[in-house]
Amino acid sequence: MAEMKTAAYICKGCELGVRLDAAALVKVATKDGKMNLVREHDFLCSADGVAMIRNDIDNEAVNHVAICACSRRAKTEAFNFPTVAISRGNLREGVIWIRPDTDEARETTQEMAEDYVRMACAEVKAMKVPEGNPNTGTSKTLLVVGGGMSGMTAALESAKAGYKVVLIEKTGALGGMAAKLWRRIPNREPFKAPMDNGVADLVAQIDADANIKVYLNAVIAKTAGAPGRFKVDVAVESGPTVTEDIGAIIQATGFTPYDMAKLPNLGAGQANVVDQLGLESLARAANGGPIKRADGKEVKSVVFVQCAGQRDATKEHLEYCSGHCCATSVKQAMYFKDANPDVDTVVLYTDLRMPGNNEDFYRAAQNKGVIFSKGAVANVSASGNGCTVKFKDLILNEETSTDADLVVLATGMVPTTGPDLDQLNETNRLAEGGDATAKEQVVQMMSKSVLNLDYRQGPDVPQFKHGFNDSHFICFPYETRRTAIYAAGPVRRPMDIAQAQEDATGAAMKAIQAMENAGLGRAAHPRSGDLSFPTARLEGCTQCKRCTVECPFGAIDEDEKRFPLFNESRCRRCGTCMGACPVRVISFENYSVNTVGAQIKAVDIPDEFSEKPRVLILACENDAYPALDMAGMNRNAYDPFVRVIPVRCLGSVNTIWITDALNSGYDGVMLMGCKHGEQYQCHFVKGSELGRYRMSKIYDTLKGMNLEEDRLMDLEVAITDIETLPKKINDYAARIVEMGMSPFKGL
Amino acid sequence: MSDMNQQMTTRYKNNFLKEIEQQAEMGDWVKMCMQCGVCSGSCPTNFHPGWAHPPQEIFMMIRAGKRDEVLDSQSMWMCTSCYNCYVRCPRKLPITHIMHGIAEYAYRLGRAPKGQPTLHLSKTFWNNCTKSGRTNEVQLTQTLYFKDGIVSGIKKALVMQDVAIGLVKAGRLNIMEALGGGHKCKGAKGIHAMLAKARELENQRKGRAA
Amino acid sequence: MAKKEYAFYPGCSSQKGASASNYLVSVESMCKTLDIKMTEIPDWNCCAASISYAEAGNLPRHVLNARNFALAADNLPGQDIVATCAACWLGARESKERLEHSSVLLEDTNTALKEAGLNIKVIPEIKHMVEVLIEDLGYSELASHVKKPLAGMKIAGYVGCQTNRPFGIHGESFENPMYLDKLIETVGAEPTPYDQKVTCCGGALAFSEPEKAQAQIKDIIESAYDSGADMVVTPCPLCQANVEVYQGQINKRYGTKFNIPVLYYSQLMVVAYGGSAKDAGLNGQVIRARKLEDLAGK
């Protein structure tokens, strides 16, 4: 490895040269920063400035570069030197733009800038250029779990892109729920009539595709490894278990209809009440002719009860809406009308949900004579040779009823996601404590596992709400918490076939991408392309397991000796493990306890009589840091005594940084991270939550140091807090003044 | 028509809806209503004493099979033909015409409320204008006032006296019309013949007895 | 030769001595100024208006209008039919639209027309007088004849329903049509902003449901007063009559003191074009339009 040669560049453009004493900054970089080479430039991001840096790299063997100019978020195209370690001293957005241009402010502004130069120099010296995860996998085969519409689509779309696919299906045939449908909701114009379910066509395409290997009557016995190098044991009924080398996984295990037996009010158990799937089987039996009930009587009148056991505010049944059922009932009402226009069909709904072009489908059903009535159904009872549906007609504002030969309940979707990991882990804990019932429950729960992941953190993908595998990211809907494992179709979120096929295609894209990046040793979203990866100095490890427990992505297992075993390609590079480690043995090449710690130490701490306190801000780089930047762009001034260090995630904040800072005479520490909890905004899902939990423990330490609790301030920050954040910083600075200077200064 | 009055309807079944579709002018649009209520909110008379059932509710009542309530209702007769509902309906239902169609059908069945003033006006107007081919405004007004008998007619005429005097003064009420003078079509006979034929054809198309 | 020629369909209310005879008078003098030749459709008949729906049913109403189409096409070939009455225009246009969209209806109509010795092949275009003014002549042409601008007069343009919905004047919105305001400006008066511009006057229900209709008329007049208008102008005989003649009754019912003149656009134009009060039919007002009379007398 080449010897470290450092260089610092001080930019004088954008008024930096006017507002700051550049010569003094050069001196700081040379003397305090101990940089081998220090240069200033009038316009560093210009072609000329960039050429100067490029020349130093190419001809002067400079390989560690501290650019002291604008924010790391600005001018990224210009300052793009991928082969060297780079730090950015934020003198523009972080200093001159948040300080007034006055004589009184000049001194503190200059001090601020000098500290940022010191910090940039310190950081870059602690950094290495990441070389990429060497532990890459080479498999480019996609595993699709579930042979329904979503699974078949994912398989075919991946194969079309040139990838090999292993498709496993629990039952003896492909097709899933869609195969049980007589017809499906139309997905293209004119949206007027039900269309062929499309299963036979997809099955034929799969049969004809040499890239797709299908296992029927098969389940996953075990999934070990990591993206690019999964080993998946496929257990085939009455056959040997086969192990497949897999690059990425799509879980498309679909749904089961909500059990209508739980709806006695709505006629569960009555012969003439069916759920939507039940009606599909009657329609298939009718084969386009008049639909007959189980007892053979031709149905002359039918009532559809929407939201049966769904949208249930009492939480006794499903709380959510399954999205497809309005259109499904419309479709099913058309089965009747198309076979015999004289059949009376009534759809009782409270909100008819036919988004997009489905509105045309709704109109088409009305045109065929389907009656839609906004009604809240009270109950369905057997009467005569059929049923009586009692309901409140919300338009006519009266309690009423109607009779029908058959009642169809729109019951909604229950995802087949496998056991809930939080519940499983809790039960596991009880079982390990010797609880016999818990032991049985664990066995029971494990039997429902879909993926049987051989992961320290449990056998399946964590669930979000209502048991679905959704991500809760609006901008990034596919991001599960298990790298290279994506959910598609109704297991991810309630949806109809058209959406499930679109979803499956998108999931296939993500899975292919994950395999490609795993092969190159690169991170997946949100730090896609990042070549850094965590390593642990195991000789210092105390086997406390905090890293393995806390990793939001289940990347870390334990080896036979109970040391943490990093599966780099499962890792998303958030640094939560690094933050969690009490003995600080985990680090990334370009982000470590040291890169941050060195910056903390580099700040010049004036003595207690200077009336110049110092506040350390550790700011999440995704939201808080951009908010501070934009505060600068808007010239929203804030206190000159703060020093800001961006962190990958609050989860990566190691408590040592805080205690070191306070010990070395900082007067306060502010943490700025994203919202956590159910509506979390943390891009590492649990990162900010774990970070905060960790910080909550530090108050005891403060007490031990005889420091006020307020010396540490934890702020929830959103990227839009451009006006409020400077105010909060100033308030905190005022609070520090109130408390007085830290007693640790100069110790 | 009497057989139609014997029709039984069942709640939330299609039979009354189908009857309206076949018999009422533009009745085949009733099923297309999505119950947004824009017609009800657009009706000008709705905000003054108001109707019992605005259009969208009438449509729901038809779909719910409330045959008696619909046919006996005063509501359709409140339409001023202002076409507000018609132009605002998001489903492009010709609501003005549907309301007229339902009212007309109720009348044909003999179900329209007794003494319904708008129905009376409609009859009077049609008979007046088809008699000679052109409206005789004075006779029309007189007929209207005296529909409930002479005493009531005189009372109404007294109330309206100032209106009438104003018009006479302004030369806009032709006293000659009262005496059977005024404007007439030369081809009144032909008009009568063609209207009789039209009525016959319409009854045929709707399967009604002449 | 006249600049434009049309088949004129005056309608029952615009005949001599009828309730809108003043409209007819003013239209005639207006057309003279504008060099528009209007030839009455020989032996035209009533349009049946909207209100006949219950007694007439469907086909008879269309047949009645179809008779006028046939008479116009036979006697005044190639000429568009022009109605001055909103109800006549709407009734005729509705029939034209229905007949052109339903071959069954057209066939039945011709079967019936045969009884009167008539038959329709082509249905002429049907225009309201306002359309002739705006679309065939244009505002600038209309303005070019103004001799006495109605300076200082504030006028509420009351568009009402049937020239506005469901067909309306091309390019105008149903909710806030501007053509009357533009005509008012064209003759040099000031249109007042006026939020009951398209409220229904009650139409024929002024006879059968006078309380409901008068409540609406009250809103219309109140709003015209609120806007500062000296007078109201309308394109429709029924609107004109309803809004004008019931003011006394409304005053009794509601204790108001309404006394606002209600005119036709054509009356404004005749005065602006230098016509006399008589030419403009101003003697036909139940509530005299003094300001206009004064100007016409100058």
Next chain:
Amino acid sequence: MTSVVATNQTILVVGGGIAGMTAALEAAETGKQVVLVEKNPYLGGRTVQLYRYFPKMCHPSCGLEINLRRLKANPRIQVLTLAEVTGISGDKGNYSVTVKLAPRFVNENCTACGECNKAATTEIPDEFNYRLGKVKAAYLPSDMAYPQRYVIDPSVVASAEGQAIKAACKYGAVDLDMKEEVVTLNAGAIVWATGWQPYAAEKITPYRYGEFKNVITNVEFERLADPHGPTGGKILRPSDGKEAKNVAFIQCAGSRDENHLRHCSRFCCMASLKQTRYVQEAFGDAGKSTIYYIDIRAIDRFEDFYQEVKANPNVSFVRSKVARISEDKNGDPRLWGVNTEGYIRYANPHDLVVLAVGMEPSVKNVAIPAEVMGDSSGFVMADPANAGIFGAGCATNALDVNRAVQSATAAALRAVQVVNQVARAEA
């Protein structure tokens, strides 16, 4: 001259909103070369003009920050802003595309220091804020704008002001001689992600948008609520700047309406539910919202959000399509209609009316090849023959952000399939 490196294995993405950015990033992060073409001077499209997202109430700029970081870190994407596709010829696997580039009058030397803005005097309507406010003729469209480069409005280029602006820039970034350019580039596959327009509210005449100042649209309301919007995040009504504490939301303004848009625009129910939270946030219990609706379409787990809003006593629901709006003398819009649940007439005054206008697919003036099939509403349809042009996001359907991203990810794979085939054929 702008130079673009592209081959028949390049994926062209048209439209740089959330769908276009997603398609571009997903393809590029799979190793493909991408050219991303955007009409605006910045990326992000309509999502960045939103204040918050439903149902999390998080901020679109947060996701944009991540996407921009992905973009900055990815050398495989070339971004062309102020660019519009004007023609496509050729076939799947080998398209030739012409792109018209409007001049920005600012080159890559720009450091976003803002000196040009200080020199400018003319004010132009602020498009980013839906013209609710004004910006100087030398402007950065938003704080999150990428490329982070100022734009000079053509109206001042030839003036003395233009010269002053040029003189103010110390870095030679202002180039007043910049001309419109047309570049031709090669592409193997094309993703069409041109997004949507808010339906033109003035066409819904009973609601008098454009005539009554206190009738605004849902997209405009986003800007009012945003601290970086024209009112600094205060919900003030346009007529008199009064706090709008009593806000009406009219659903299906233009959607589900055969006089306007036939389709349901899907997102507007959730958007209004979300916006009731802005009112609550701004005024607490003094803030009242009323939603006038036909059906609340809070599909799948969005139902949770609906139930939450429904439980808020400061939010009322009236099942009614509002018939018309009038204006009281004090400027209050008054809503007229009938609550269809039980036939209850209302004539309710509000401080402000928000029209939940729907989505109209962006109008394309481009002679795109027949392979791009549009349905009768103008949405790009899935192509069964699998040619090389694919729709993504709201160009294909009325979608919320989440579903637009899902759609764009799928479109990226379809494009990848094509260029992979090209690569295999050429290998």
